[in-house]
Amino acid sequence: MTSNPPVDKVEIEQGYTVDAFHRGDFMLVQPRKGHRAGMDAMMLAAAVPSFFSGRLADLGAGAGAAGLAAASRCARAEVVLVERSAEMADCARRTIAHPANSRLSGRARVLVADVTLTGKERSAAGMEDTSFDYVVMNPPFNAASDRGSPDELRRSAHVMHEDIFEKWLRTAAAITRPRGGLALIARPQSLREILDALQGRFGEAQIVPILPRIDEPAIRIVIRARRASRGGLTLMPPLAIHDPRGERFSARADDINNGRTSLFGD
Amino acid sequence: MTSNPPVDKVEIEQGYTVDAFHRGDFMLVQPRKGHRAGMDAMMLAAAVPSFFSGRLADLGAGAGAAGLAAASRCARAEVVLVERSAEMADCARRTIAHPANSRLSGRARVLVADVTLTGKERSAAGMEDTSFDYVVMNPPFNAASDRGSPDELRRSAHVMHEDIFEKWLRTAAAITRPRGGLALIARPQSLREILDALQGRFGEAQIVPILPRIDEPAIRIVIRARRASRGGLTLMPPLAIHDPRGERFSARADDINNGRTSLFGD
Numbered sequence: 001m002t003s004n005p006p007v008d009k010v011e012i013e014q015g016y017t018v019d020a021f022h023r024g025d026f027m028l029v030q031p032r033k034g035h036r037a038g039m040d041a042m043m044l045a046a047a048v049p050s051f052f053s054g055r056l057a058d059l060g061a062g063a064g065a066a067g068l069a070a071a072s073r074c075a076r077a078e079v080v081l082v083e084r085s086a087e088m089a090d091c092a093r094r095t096i097a098h099p100a101n102s103r104l105s106g107r108a109r110v111l112v113a114d115v116t117l118t119g120k121e122r123s124a125a126g127m128e129d130t131s132f133d134y135v136v137m138n139p140p141f142n143a144a145s146d147r148g149s150p151d152e153l154r155r156s157a158h159v160m161h162e163d164i165f166e167k168w169l170r171t172a173a174a175i176t177r178p179r180g181g182l183a184l185i186a187r188p189q190s191l192r193e194i195l196d197a198l199q200g201r202f203g204e205a206q207i208v209p210i211l212p213r214i215d216e217p218a219i220r221i222v223i224r225a226r227r228a229s230r231g232g233l234t235l236m237p238p239l240a241i242h243d244p245r246g247e248r249f250s251a252r253a254d255d256i257n258n259g260r261t262s263l264f265g266d
Numbered sequence: 267m268t269s270n271p272p273v274d275k276v277e278i279e280q281g282y283t284v285d286a287f288h289r290g291d292f293m294l295v296q297p298r299k300g301h302r303a304g305m306d307a308m309m310l311a312a313a314v315p316s317f318f319s320g321r322l323a324d325l326g327a328g329a330g331a332a333g334l335a336a337a338s339r340c341a342r343a344e345v346v347l348v349e350r351s352a353e354m355a356d357c358a359r360r361t362i363a364h365p366a367n368s369r370l371s372g373r374a375r376v377l378v379a380d381v382t383l384t385g386k387e388r389s390a391a392g393m394e395d396t397s398f399d400y401v402v403m404n405p406p407f408n409a410a411s412d413r414g415s416p417d418e419l420r421r422s423a424h425v426m427h428e429d430i431f432e433k434w435l436r437t438a439a440a441i442t443r444p445r446g447g448l449a450l451i452a453r454p455q456s457l458r459e460i461l462d463a464l465q466g467r468f469g470e471a472q473i474v475p476i477l478p479r480i481d482e483p484a485i486r487i488v489i490r491a492r493r494a495s496r497g498g499l500t501l502m503p504p505l506a507i508h509d510p511r512g513e514r515f516s517a518r519a520d521d522i523n524n525g526r527t528s529l530f531g532d
Contacts, residue, residue, distance in 0.1 A: 188501035192465065195458035209475065209501050218501035235454040235475050235484035238504055 016091070018098065021065065022259035025072045026101050029094040030063035031087065035140075037065030039241070039257060040185050040220065043210060044138050045069030046256040046263040047183035047224050052077055054133030057175060059115045059168060060084070063091040064108070066136050071104050073259040077134075079108045082115060082127065116167040127175050134181040135172040139164045141187060165190060165197040173201035178228040185210075188218045195233075203229030208263055209238040213245075222263055239263065282357070284364065287331065288525035292338045292367050295360040296329035297353065301406075303331030305507070305523060306451050306486065309476060310404050311335030312522040312529040313449035313490050318343055320399030323441060325381045325434060326350070329357040330374070332402050337370050339525040343400075345374045348381060348393065382433040393441050400447040401438040405430045407453060431456060431463040439467035444494040451476075454484045461499070469495030474529055475504040479511075488529055505529065 019028050021042070028037055044066045048056065053076035058067030061081035071079045081096075083089040092110045095101065101108075113125040115137075123129065165186075172182055182202050186194060188209070198205055202225035209218035218238065241253045255261040285294050287308070294303055310332045314322065319342035324333030327347035337345045347362075349355040358376045361367065367374075379391035381403075389395065431452075438448055448468050452460060454475070464471055468491035475484035484504065507519045521527040 189498040191499055191501070192458075192461035195461065199458065209504070211503060214480070215503045217503060221501065232455040233457055235457070235487065237477060237481045237483060238475075 016094075021069060022072050024100075025259060026068050026104055027095065027098045028063050028065050028068065029091050029098060030065075031091065035062065037063055039253075040138055041065035042069055042257045042259070043220065043222055043239070043263060044136050044183060044185040045073065045259070046261070047185075047208075047222050048074055048077070048134060048136065048181070048262065049264070049266040050074060050262050051266070052134060052181075054078070055080065055131065056134040056136065057082055057127070057132045059135060059137040059172065060139060061092060061110075062088050062138075064095045064110075066138060068095065068101070068104060068108060069259055070134075070136065071107050073262075077107065079104075080111050080126075080132075081108065082111045082113050084112070084114045086112065115171050117171070122171060122174065127171065129174050130177040130180075132175050132180060133177060134183070135176050136183045137168055137172065138185050139168050165193045169194075169197040169201060173227065176227040180227045182225045182227065183222065185220055185222050188221050191221060194221075194223060198223075198225055202227055204231035205233045206236050206264065207233070208236045211238050211240050213242050214238070214240040215244070224264060236264070282360075287335060288338050290366075291525060292334050292370055293361065293364045294329050294331050294334065295357050295364060296331075297357060301328065303329055305519075306404055307331035308335055308523045308525070309486065309488055309505070309529060310402050310449060310451040311339065311525070312527070313451075313474075313488050314340055314343070314400060314402065314447070314528065315530070315532040316340060316528050317532070318400060318447075320344070321346065321397065322400040322402065323348055323393070323398045325401060325403040325438065326405060327358060327376075328354050328404075330361045330376075332404060334361065334367070334370060334374060335525055336400075336402065337373050339528075343373065345370075346377050346392075346398070347374065348377045348379050350378070350380045352378065381437050383437070388437060388440065393437065395440050396443040396446075398441050398446060399443060400449070401442050402449045403434055403438065404451050405434050431459045435460075435463040435467060439493065442493040446493045448491045448493065449488065451486055451488050454487050457487060460487075460489060464489075464491055468493055470497035471499045472502050472530065473499070474502045477504050477506050479508050480504070480506040481510070490530060502530070 015032055016029055017032050048070045052074045056077050057080045059082050061067050061083045064081045067079040067081045071077045081092045089110050089112045096105050096108050111126045117125050205225040208222045210220035211218050240250050243250050282295055283298050314336045318340045322343050323346045325348050327333050327349045330347045333345040333347045337343045347358045355376050355378045362371050362374050377392045383391050471491040474488045476486035477484050506516050509516050
């Protein structure tokens with residue numbers, strides 16, 4: 001995303017930054033280099049209904065931005081941040097332990113595990129079947145497939161990419177209780193792979209296109225769905241991040257960035 | 267669609283009506299009862315670029331509304347209206363022969379054929395491989411799957427529905443030349459089936475969500491794609507049919523209804 005993330009840097013440690021989200025409601029410790037949490041994580045968290053109560057897994061949580069944003073807005077959510085990378089899991093632990101996050105620290109914990117594990121290995125790693133009421137995920141994009149890479153590389157990246165949604169949604173389906181919720185954020189290019197991977201696992205899918213401006217193509221999609229439902233797909237009205245002209249956030253995007261509303265109005 | 271179709275009845279025969287489209291640019295003869303052409307056909311036709319020149323097939327053309335609307339806006343389009351029903355094909359022939367359509371009659375003809383034919387039967391019926399530059403289609407909806415029908419019936423309707431996109435897009439792929447165009451209009455619920463049926467046949471897919479109003483879920487999607495392309499999917503900005511409040515057509519929807527612009531701005 002080209003937009004500035006909705007953060008204020010308030011403190012800088014060696015190699016890390018501590019950024020305020022939701023206008024200071026919680027802090028995020030994250031590496032200064034590499035992927036940095038921003039609006040994608042806030043839009044994903046905003047897909048969770050404000051009335052949500054129960055156990056929520058943030059798969060591939062990184063430093064924990066989406067999971068903690070959900071915990072910050074949903075006062076009765078208990079969040080498990082599932083992260084494979086030791087470095088990012090360490091950030092997530094520092095995030096939870098940060099004094100400014102004391103309001104959330106009792107409702108958040110880190111699980112170091114690979115989202116793509118299956119069967120007994122998945123359970124043994126702490127992701128037990130039907131043990132969550134909600135799952136959110138922001139699967140990593142494969143940057144190679146965005147660039148003008150050679151056909152060979154692009155094909156291989158494409159296969160990897162399909163793999164990701166199939167594997168991540170297989171795990172999401174296993175660990176979510178019947179009628180439990182799912183939310184994910186992804187690029188529009190992944191729509192077919194996502195719909196295929198949802199099929200037979202989640203229903204009542206709702207897609208919100210995320211547009212830079214109301215007259216521009218979508219740069220992200222947020223998809224919400226319900227476990228073990230046969231309900232059909234709804235293509236929701238879009239979210240425009242900016243006002244029609246200029247770089248100012250739209251009022252709705254600003255509310256979503258700052259945890260003041262849910263993306264689906266519930 | 268609940269909106270009134272953008273037509274003015276100007277003449278009524280026994281059992282038929284003759285309706286003006288594009289503010290009188292062409293007339294459509296259609297049965298007074300049953301499916302009646304309206305805004306769906308105009309939005310489908312509007313997906314064809316204004317500069318289009320060549321042979322265009324309207325699959326399941328009915329009385330010919332979409333194909334003739336494309337011919338009306340694209341002065342160098344030659345249109346083949348493919349229709350299985352003898353009654354609707356007869357309407358299409360009457361439409362082409364209508365004196366008010368003399369501007370179009372040299373560029374339009376009717377082909378009575380079943381879109382779902384395959385192989386030699388398809389060629390023998392007049393739908394020859396790679397013989398078209400553009401294909402448009404508005405496959406019939408299965409109304410049963412919209413209602414609160416029993417699960418058994420819904421499942422069977424669902425299978426029929428999947429079948430339609432697979433079969434119709436198989437024919438579209440066969441008869442479209444490489445790099446030729448495809449446009450279809452459908453319900454959002456069919457998105458997965460459509461994307462699956464496009465896969466390996468058409469690329470560079472562009473989806474326009476059609477919303478009653480900008481803050482309401484989509485009731486239709488228009489999808490455009492290119493034959494034998496590997497390009498990825500774009501989720502385009504939506505078209506809102508009505509202004510935010512009230513029942514007035516938005517300026518853009520009114521332009522599209524009346525053949526004054528293309529849906530994709532080209």
